[in-house]
Amino acid sequence: AQTVTQSQPEMSVQEAETVTLSCTYDTSENNYYLFWYKQPPSRQMILVIRQEAYKQQNATENRFSVNFQKAAKSFSLKISDSQLGDTAMYFCAFMRGNAGNMLTFGGGTRLMVKP
Amino acid sequence: DTEVTQTPKHLVMGMTNKKSLKCEQHMGHRAMYWYKQKAKKPPELMFVYSYEKLSINESVPSRFSPECPNSSLLNLHLHALQPEDSALYLCASSQDQGALEKLFFGSGTQLSVL
Numbered sequence: 001a002q003t004v005t006q007s008q009p010e011m012s013v014q015e016a017e018t019v020t021l022s023c024t025y026d027t028s029e030n031n032y033y034l035f036w037y038k039q040p041p042s043r044q045m046i047l048v049i050r051q052e053a054y055k056q057q058n059a060t061e062n063r064f065s066v067n068f069q070k071a072a073k074s075f076s077l078k079i080s081d082s083q084l085g086d087t088a089m090y091f092c093a094f095m096r097g098n099a100g101n102m103l104t105f106g107g108g109t110r111l112m113v114k115p
Numbered sequence: 116d117t118e119v120t121q122t123p124k125h126l127v128m129g130m131t132n133k134k135s136l137k138c139e140q141h142m143g144h145r146a147m148y149w150y151k152q153k154a155k156k157p158p159e160l161m162f163v164y165s166y167e168k169l170s171i172n173e174s175v176p177s178r179f180s181p182e183c184p185n186s187s188l189l190n191l192h193l194h195a196l197q198p199e200d201s202a203l204y205l206c207a208s209s210q211d212q213g214a215l216e217k218l219f220f221g222s223g224t225q226l227s228v229l
Binding site for chain 2: 033042043044045046047050052091100101102103105106107108
């Protein structure tokens, strides 16, 4: 079984600054994928970024980037130039390579961006 | 149209009621999912439909009954629920069940069982 741990229940950051959210996972699989999802007050889960475990290069999507450390089983999310609209719950998620799109989520980090 | 639409947005029901949650997408996706999310917790997978057939049931109690009448529609029928079933029920879809297929989520139905 896989477990995903987010050690920061809540974080805050000033608008325009950079913040890093932590995520660690435990698995014996070699073929897997990692994701960060955002859940704003609208409740809709929105994919922020994803990383294939076999790729060494860290994924980036505009202001969002990850630091993927496979040996340490760590997958942190960096948000640059934070905006008020980034205020949301952020979930780290794990998926086995042949698991048919079944996600295992971490407990979440509530991020507040302050003006 | 890149939306997953869920109705109703809010639902209050008694333990003896029968109700249904509805989920609709018009993106041509062939995989659809039900997740349950308790307050301040992450979503947990309940069911997966692939090509209108139930492919995964995560040991969900029989008081929850999913139905996929066609490729665009997914229902969740509720009967004899318990107060602990109160939660946000999220529907999602993807092109198919492949690992790299992006999941599109709806905004959920907030269910309260009295």
